[in-house]
Amino acid sequence: MTAYFGRLNSKQFLEELSGKHVKEIGFPRTSLKPSSCKINEKLSDFLVNNVRIGWEDQNGAPVWMKEMCPDVIEHFNRFPYFSQIPVFEDIRHPLPMQTTNYAAQSVCTMKIVKSIAASVQARLYLHASSHLGAIVHGQPIPWDKNVELWMDDTRKNEFLDVCNRFGNHTPIFQRKQWFNESASLGQILTNQISNLNEVEIDNSIASLDKCNGSILNVVEFNAERGRRWLESAELMGDADVIILNEMDKGMARSDQQHTTRLLARYLGMNYAFGVEFVELTLGDKCDRINLSPTETNFHGLHGNAILSKCKIIDAIILRNDIGLYFADQSNRFNANGLEKRLGGRMILLSRIDLGGCKSVVVGSTHKLNGYRSEIKDFIQSSPAIIAGDQGSSFCGEVGLSVVRSDPNHFTWPASCKSLGRIRGDNICSNMIALTKESVINPCVTQNGIDVGLGDHALIGATFLVPWNRLENAIEIRFLRGSRASENNETITEVVGGRCWEQGVMLFVARRTEDVT
Secondary structure, three states: OOOOOOOOOHHHHHHHHHOOOOOOOOOOOOOOOOOOOOOOHHHHHHHHHHOOEOOOOOOOOOHHHHHHOHHHHHHHHHOOOEOOOOOOOOOOOOOOOOEHHHHHHHHHHHHHHHHHHHHOOOOEEEOHHHHHHHHHOOOOOOOOOOOOEEEOHHHHHHHHHHHHHOOOOOOHHHHHHHHOOOHHHHHHHHHOOOOOOOOEEEOOOOOHHHOOOOEEEEEEEEEEEOOOHHHHHHHHOOOOEEEEEEEEEOOHHHOOOEHHHHHHHHHOOEEEEEEEEEEOOOOOOOOOOOOOOOOOOOOOEEEEEEEEOOEEEEEEEEEOOOHHHHOOOOOOOOOOOOOOEEEOOEEEEEEEEEEOOEEEEEEEEEOOOOOHHHHHHHHOOOOEEEEEEOOOHHHHHOOOEEOOOOOOOOOEOOOOOOOOOEOOOEEEEOOOEOOOOEEEOOEEEEOOEEEEOOOOOEEEEEEEOHHHOOOOOEEEEEEOOOOOEEOOEEEEEEEEEEEEEOOEEEEEEEEHHHOO
């Protein structure tokens, strides 16, 4: 950061104040008594009568700081520094005293950097004068000119990657304005968020050799904010595809972390993240435990995600209107008045690229209403797996089957000791399930202690990649509009396809005699 004052060490400063030569003293030195010096009375009068307290500008803090750090502005409105750097004609150097703007900028910068570090699971440590200022002054030392922080060097590249993409979010100041709007404007405000339906995809994490199996191990988990992503990884390490609901990005309740990205990097998987809600509050009653009321959400995003060992392509979002989630009055949709949101319940649809023009539709859905025909159009004849916190009737409505091995497998409200009393989560597919559906308590045991991961159980199943489903499966190549047949044998089932290569569509199918 650029200092607003020149360099002036303690020896020079004392000489300027006293008008005397000051002898440098080495350390350690314990018995030396400091010599008395007479403070320059003109300087004292100048500081008392001519230096104002407050902000440089009559409008207060600059706009960007109001947007990024409103809580910092509130603090320095109560505890301001100087409005200008004191300059006295008898002293050659500007006095080492911060302005209010400079001190607030320092704290705001530290707050932003802390949030970015948290998003890559790195911790920041105050160092040297920044550390001393926090302990002694509760804010920067008035005569300091640096912000000094330490961070683990192994997180450097991830940290810089987030910095390079920084800025693609809704400012805190804007979210505060939205919160104060009436309920009738909820959908209008939602429609004005230009990038709300953009899907964040990172296909740079998984190595290409991981996407080559003949089966897909699939896990679905409503992770309740994703707060326990690290502990959850213990239960999902063998998955090829992970379908997630309720993942936070830049929320105070989950330490401002990008929970999807952190889990994906830890497991070595690619990811797609879609925003369900822009959160305008700190969350529900449980979310606010141990949070200060002055906390703010850095990004304030909450949504669905897909993790995959394969490349994720063609991602889209289908979204319901915001409805009562932006209501002014307390209701069951807005956590009894504690939440106010923009966005809407949604489904994140995508394909995972298995190579060779082969792909599988993968979707993460969360209490979506409607859009059944649009989902069918996206799937068409492709193999598909869609899962999430969604009623079982959804599966049939989009042309898929419920993957359930036991009707008594409940998933909510789950804990370390119970799977709950309601079936809240389901996996839907048109692929062959090689294993029975498994339902697992959201819990891991570490050092003999049970650690709860959320209030939904994890469900999973293993599926056969359709192009490997029969040893005598045949590949059929035919031009657009031609009949799907080989050697005059009628093909009764198309297993996969939809990829055109040099004008030829590729299908894998079963011969008539293979169908029993």
